[in-house]
Amino acid sequence: EPEVTQTPSHQVTQMGQEVILRCVPISNHLYFYWYRQILGQKVEFLVSFYNNEISEKSEIFDDQFSVERPDGSNFTLKIRSTKLEDSAMYFCASSPISGGAGDTQYFGPGTRLTVL
Amino acid sequence: GESVGLHLPTLSVQEGDNSIINCAYSNSASDYFIWYKQESGKGPQFIIDIRSNMDKRQGQRVTVLLNKTVKHLSLQIAATQPGDSAVYFCAERETGGFKTIFGAGTRLFVKA
Numbered sequence: 001e002p003e004v005t006q007t008p009s010h011q012v013t014q015m016g017q018e019v020i021l022r023c024v025p026i027s028n029h030l031y032f033y034w035y036r037q038i039l040g041q042k043v044e045f046l047v048s049f050y051n052n053e054i055s056e057k058s059e060i061f062d063d064q065f066s067v068e069r070p071d072g073s074n075f076t077l078k079i080r081s082t083k084l085e086d087s088a089m090y091f092c093a094s095s096p097i098s099g100g101a102g103d104t105q106y107f108g109p110g111t112r113l114t115v116l
Numbered sequence: 117g118e119s120v121g122l123h124l125p126t127l128s129v130q131e132g133d134n135s136i137i138n139c140a141y142s143n144s145a146s147d148y149f150i151w152y153k154q155e156s157g158k159g160p161q162f163i164i165d166i167r168s169n170m171d172k173r174q175g176q177r178v179t180v181l182l183n184k185t186v187k188h189l190s191l192q193i194a195a196t197q198p199g200d201s202a203v204y205f206c207a208e209r210e211t212g213g214f215k216t217i218f219g220a221g222t223r224l225f226v227k228a
Contacts, residue, residue: 031214033214033215033216035216042205042219042220043160043205043207044218045215045216045217048215050214055214056214056215058215091160104162104165106162107152107159107160107161107162108159109158110157110158110159
């Protein structure tokens, strides 16, 4: 069964450094998402991406964040200058048709980001 | 404002018993609801979903009930097994919307 994959599984970085989290969505999916989950808290939406542009973003997704689909298979989340509070699990998700009602989003296993 | 919340943070059941996990939502514009299961160290795993034009949907050993009048959602797991131990999240989305709003989560413990 096709799965969303993410690399690395764990990323440790120093505050102020840039990080890039990578995802390979399910191959025939068209919509891509990033969510994050701070330890012990709920999963929070960051951004959705379709047709090479952001379709929706949350208040969390400020200028320090960016997303890119550099080729036909990868989807990346970049944090330009990490802060301590960016430490969290970051989940990539994809859906086949649209973000609307009835379209299931499939999640990857996550990347644990630790900012020291 | 938007919120999806859960009544109980933890639920402990005996193996073989039925489990019921409850969820309240407050966004009247939401018309699609999903239950996810999250095991330790893994991403949310889709379990079952329901659209707002339905009040009940059944899957394999799971049933989701939706009461739009009181904005309440529940997940019923029949014959709960040790492998069902996980955190369960309810989530919601609006038609045409891209973001899924997750609730706080309920941890289910299954005692053998």
